[in-house]
């Protein structure tokens with residue numbers, strides 16, 4: 099596929115923003131600034147970035163706990179993202195939700211729950227609202243290989259299929275659910291795509307480390323969804339580079355295998371392509387990195403200086 103330089107530069111900035119957010123999460127966590135724990139998505143950023151490059155205004159997105167930096171691609175402000183991560187009153191859920199409740203309705207982020215899989219049908223609900231409004235928008239939902247085995251996921255897929263709802267189910271197959279390898283818990287090699295046929299849905303399996311390949315596969319499926327053909331499944335093969343949470347030393351897997359996957363890094367892959375195609379120079383790549391980092395430091399400083407929620411805040415926003 100031929101890409102414009104503008105498209106490639108945008109996708110690079112998005113990919114790198116998610117990466118740097120995931121790295122900064124680890125940093126602020128290590129500094130003791132995050133109540134609770136985090137699930138770094140370092141290495142998995144090409145999935146959300148490539149898929150989200152197919153978006154248009156009015157689409158809905160249900161991201162998951164990894165990588166939460168995905169919200170940045172949609173335009174969620176860094177300040178409210180870091181403030182929520184750090185449990186501050188200026189966060190997008192007023193500091194009461196934390197990393198598992200990154201939401202920004204104005205940017206199309208419908209939010210998610212820590213009870214994995216149970217809320218996947220929320221994506222069906224968003225899709226039903228699109229169908230009733232009669233637009234060609236799409237409801238995107240991201241879930242992991244471990245979550246793919248939960249019953250509510252299959253109920254949501256079945257309902258989306260019989261009602262021809264405009265949903266793109268994106269399975270982020272990073273090959274582990276905490277310490278359980280996908281090969282142990284799923285009877286099929288591709289936990290998303292190999293089950294799509296059971297619901298009459300089209301599917302694609304793609305290298306989740308190649309952001310442009312993810313984009314192209316997603317675009318093909320999204321075109322069908324926007325044309326009114328109903329839901330589809332995109333299965334992205336990637337790898338969870340860090341432990342499940344910070345502090346998990348991942349002793350349940352072979353460190354040499356992890357090192358091999360690290361060499362296939364999605365950011366480095368795109369950087370190599372951009373330089374080889376003459377789209378950006380090494381200096382320009384560095385400049386983008388510097389610009390993003392500067393904004394992140396400012397956002398962290400904002401979150402640092404923000405107040406914590408008060409005990410009274412616990413009783414606010416409970417009912418609409």
Ligand SMILES: Cc1ncc(C[n+]2csc(CCOP(=O)(O)OP(=O)(O)O)c2C)c(N)n1
Pocket residue numbers: 137164212213214215216241242243244245246272274275276338342
């Ligand atoms: C219903 C439910 N069961 C168990 C958990 C605990 N848990 C948190 S993350 C996780 C692993 C999920 O694996 P996967 O869906 O592959 O996503 P990944 O963490 O690998 O990105 C589990 C079991 C949970 N949050 N919700």
